[in-house]
Amino acid sequence: MPPLLSVESLTARINEEGTNQGESSHGESSQGKSSKEILRGVSLEIPHGEVHAVMGPNGSGKSTLASILAGREGFEVEGRVLFEGEDLLALDPEERAHKGLFLAFQYPVSLPGVQGMRFLSEALDAQARARGEKEEDRIAQVKRVRALSRELGVEESMLKRSVNDGFSGGEKKRNEMLQLAALQPKLAILDETDSGLDIDAIRAVAEGLERMRDKKRSFLVITHYQRLLEHIEPDRVHVLLNGRIVRSGDKQLCAQLEAEGYAPLLKEHGGQEAAVQP
Amino acid sequence: MLTESASSPLLLPDLPAGLLRDKGDARDLFLQHGLPRRGSVAAERWKYTPLNKMAGMRLHLPHEDKAWKERVERTIASKQDEIARFPDAALLLFVDGKLQAHERTLATTPYAGLPRVTASEPLAALNVGSRCEAWRVVLNEDTPFLHVLFLATSSEEERLQPPSLPLLQTRLRIEAQSGSTSLCQTFCDSSACWNNDVIEIEVAEEARLEHVVLQERGRGSCAFSHTTVRVAEKASYAHISALKGEGLTRQEVSVALEGEEASCKLHGAYRIKGKGHIDNDTEIFHNRARCVSDALYKGVVEDAGRGVFHGKIFVAQDAQETRGYQMSRALLLSERAHAYHKPELEIYADDVICSHGSTVGALDEEQLLYLRSRGVVRARAEAILLEAFVNEALRCERKECAQALQAHLAQ
Ligand SMILES: Nc1ncnc2c1ncn2[C@@H]1O[C@H](COP(=O)(O)OP(=O)(O)OP(=O)(O)O)[C@@H](O)[C@H]1O
Numbered sequence: 194m195p196p197l198l199s200v201e202s203l204t205a206r207i208n209e210e211g212t213n214q215g216e217s218s219h220g221e222s223s224q225g226k227s228s229k230e231i232l233r234g235v236s237l238e239i240p241h242g243e244v245h246a247v248m249g250p251n252g253s254g255k256s257t258l259a260s261i262l263a264g265r266e267g268f269e270v271e272g273r274v275l276f277e278g279e280d281l282l283a284l285d286p287e288e289r290a291h292k293g294l295f296l297a298f299q300y301p302v303s304l305p306g307v308q309g310m311r312f313l314s315e316a317l318d319a320q321a322r323a324r325g326e327k328e329e330d331r332i333a334q335v336k337r338v339r340a341l342s343r344e345l346g347v348e349e350s351m352l353k354r355s356v357n358d359g360f361s362g363g364e365k366k367r368n369e370m371l372q373l374a375a376l377q378p379k380l381a382i383l384d385e386t387d388s389g390l391d392i393d394a395i396r397a398v399a400e401g402l403e404r405m406r407d408k409k410r411s412f413l414v415i416t417h418y419q420r421l422l423e424h425i426e427p428d429r430v431h432v433l434l435n436g437r438i439v440r441s442g443d444k445q446l447c448a449q450l451e452a453e454g455y456a457p458l459l460k461e462h463g464g465q466e467a468a469v470q471p
Numbered sequence: 472m473l474t475e476s477a478s479s480p481l482l483l484p485d486l487p488a489g490l491l492r493d494k495g496d497a498r499d500l501f502l503q504h505g506l507p508r509r510g511s512v513a514a515e516r517w518k519y520t521p522l523n524k525m526a527g528m529r530l531h532l533p534h535e536d537k538a539w540k541e542r543v544e545r546t547i548a549s550k551q552d553e554i555a556r557f558p559d560a561a562l563l564l565f566v567d568g569k570l571q572a573h574e575r576t577l578a579t580t581p582y583a584g585l586p587r588v589t590a591s592e593p594l595a596a597l598n599v600g601s602r603c604e605a606w607r608v609v610l611n612e613d614t615p616f617l618h619v620l621f622l623a624t625s626s627e628e629e630r631l632q633p634p635s636l637p638l639l640q641t642r643l644r645i646e647a648q649s650g651s652t653s654l655c656q657t658f659c660d661s662s663a664c665w666n667n668d669v670i671e672i673e674v675a676e677e678a679r680l681e682h683v684v685l686q687e688r689g690r691g692s693c694a695f696s697h698t699t700v701r702v703a704e705k706a707s708y709a710h711i712s713a714l715k716g717e718g719l720t721r722q723e724v725s726v727a728l729e730g731e732e733a734s735c736k737l738h739g740a741y742r743i744k745g746k747g748h749i750d751n752d753t754e755i756f757h758n759r760a761r762c763v764s765d766a767l768y769k770g771v772v773e774d775a776g777r778g779v780f781h782g783k784i785f786v787a788q789d790a791q792e793t794r795g796y797q798m799s800r801a802l803l804l805s806e807r808a809h810a811y812h813k814p815e816l817e818i819y820a821d822d823v824i825c826s827h828g829s830t831v832g833a834l835d836e837e838q839l840l841y842l843r844s845r846g847v848v849r850a851r852a853e854a855i856l857l858e859a860f861v862n863e864a865l866r867c868e869r870k871e872c873a874q875a876l877q878a879h880l881a882q
């Protein structure tokens with residue numbers, strides 16, 4: 194059986210309108226565009242049932258990695274990503290969701306005028322249809338989502354409000370967690386879902402993840418903090434630095450980072466930055 | 472006093488004989504100024520809705536012969552769902568501009584009063600200067616809800632060469648005397664026609680009127696309407712419209728807040744396809760102190776459509792503590808789509824809070840990605856976002872009207 198997710202030498206660059214052509218270090222870009230390399234060859238394998246954590250300093254490319262996996266456009270992407278052996282990069286974002294991929298966004302957008310429960314129903318029905326399953330009965334669906342929101346400490350009134358509209362930072366994160374729990378994906382990517390959450394909420398998220406954890410479901414948890422990882426015990430921890438995974442290890446690595454920070458790793462790998470060719 | 476410039480010739484449609492009255496101010500005004508043209512008094516107000524192509528357009532009145540009566544019967548029979556849409560409402564059913572008897576028909580009286588019109592309102596002048604049916608209706612606690620349904624028959628004449636459009640005109644005077652009342656106007660005709668209606672509304676002291684308009688225009692169809700409203704002390708008036716289609720619509724709403732603490736809300740949403748053109752032209756006169764007005768128009772423009780909003784707020788010198796808000800937003804779904812906004816504030820009092828704003832943009836890619844990442848396919852995600860966008864301007868108190876408004880603009 195192939196791993197659930199396999200990322201091979203993934204690079205991503207972004208084209209920026211070059212206003213200062215003279216200063217551009219990329220002589221070959223002829224249309225006045227400069228391109229910035231954000232991911233520089235990321236390889237990663239997540240077997241079924243494992244929890245992997247990705248840590249790394251601000252701007253190292255964690256969210257870029259997560260959003261390219263979810264299907265965000267606008268990057269020039271090279272490399273290969275297989276999801277259960279299938280070419281993920283060839284799929285539309287919605288098709289990736291239908292296959293069982295979910296991203297809890299670092300900055301979830303608000304959808305004024307789209308009521309929370311309606312949003313979830315649309316998502317659940319769309320996924321059921323795409324998989325050729327029967328759509329869940331509306332009443333059962335509402336009941337199930339309400340029960341989940343109680344478990345996760347999400348105010349039920351949030352389901353009546355517009356999605357993320359006027360939500361506090363923490364409420365948005367809880368709402369991402371509720372969607373994750375309702376949609377039951379095969380691979381859940383959590384992009385700093387623990388940031389901005391109070392201590393109780395972090396515990397609720399950890400317990401929620403723990404409940405969903407099984408032999409088949411995997412998690413890619415992007416975080417800056419040890420706290421969530423203490424609760425959910427990752428199988429592997431990866432450090433992303435300047436668009437590259439520079440170290441992978443077990444959960445000890447996370448404790449080490451907490452103690453030492455990224456300085457030693459930056460020293461070790463910092464030299465590469467200057468040497469990088471476009 | 473503005474004078475007509477000689478820079479462009481008078482533009483007039485080819486009107487049917489016997490349409491215009493023999494005399495009268497409105498008739499004279501129309502014949503003197505014609506349709507809006509470059510340099511005319513009306514040019515500014517009609518800047519984005521040029522009617523040059525209407526000059527010489529052939530218009531006819533339905534012949535009320537036996538064949539027409541049969542067409543009316545057939546039309547009524549085929550529109551039973553539409554007629555029964557608001558079973559709790561009293562009904563005024565117009566077919567080709569003629570009032571038809573129905574079991575829910577409200578007591579009406581012919582109305583001979585003629586609203587005053589100005590040179591910048593040429594279509595209203597045409598209506599008032601014409602012979603057409605005019606009716607007066609009173610709304611109050613006993614008759615709180617009225618449905619005014621406009622139907623049109625289709626006839627052979629539409630296929631005439633050169634083409635000729637039926638000109639369908641009515642005049643209504645609505646008096647909201649007391650209590651909370653609702654008026655819902657629906658235009659439901661698949662055949663091509665030229666509607667040109669004038670409505671005069673009075674909202675008496677402390678009365679409330681919610682005025683809902685649902686309209687769809689097909690290609691080649693035009694709809695002009697001119698609504699003037701006087702709102703008395705502590706009374707409130709709301710005009711909420713849902714307009715769509717590929718035709719030409721110009722909806723003029725002019726509200727005078729004539730008593731202290733009067734309020735009005737002008738909300739509307741529209742969806743334009745093909746080469747459709749929808750123009751919302753609003754005027755709010757704050758003539759007394761402590762009045763509140765709120766205008767919100769939201770449009771979705773596809774293909775080569777054009778959306779226009781003109782919003783004027785006038786605040787008289789002693790209209791202190793005035794609050795006036797105005798916002799217009801358009802989403803353009805194609806490169807050929809256009810939207811024009813023209814705010815106009817004229818303020819003579821000093822204790823006033825007035826705001827206006829407008830936005831034009833495309834659907835938000837981040838919001839689309841969010842929905843799609845949850846499995847909602849792109850087309851559905853777009854529909855959800857568009858619906859949410861327009862629905863903000865379609866809220867109303869009467870439930871069945873709110874549902875009708877939202878359903879009208881849902882895909
Ligand atoms: N659309 C974009 N245009 C230009 N630069 C971008 C774009 N998206 C990402 N970047 C850049 O790519 C780099 C990586 O960003 P990314 O959001 O992936 O970092 P991150 O590791 O998630 O950081 P954080 O911990 O702060 O969330 C940053 O320098 C960012 O400015």
Ligand SMILES: [Mg+2]
Pocket residue numbers: 255256257299384
């Ligand atoms: Mg990030």
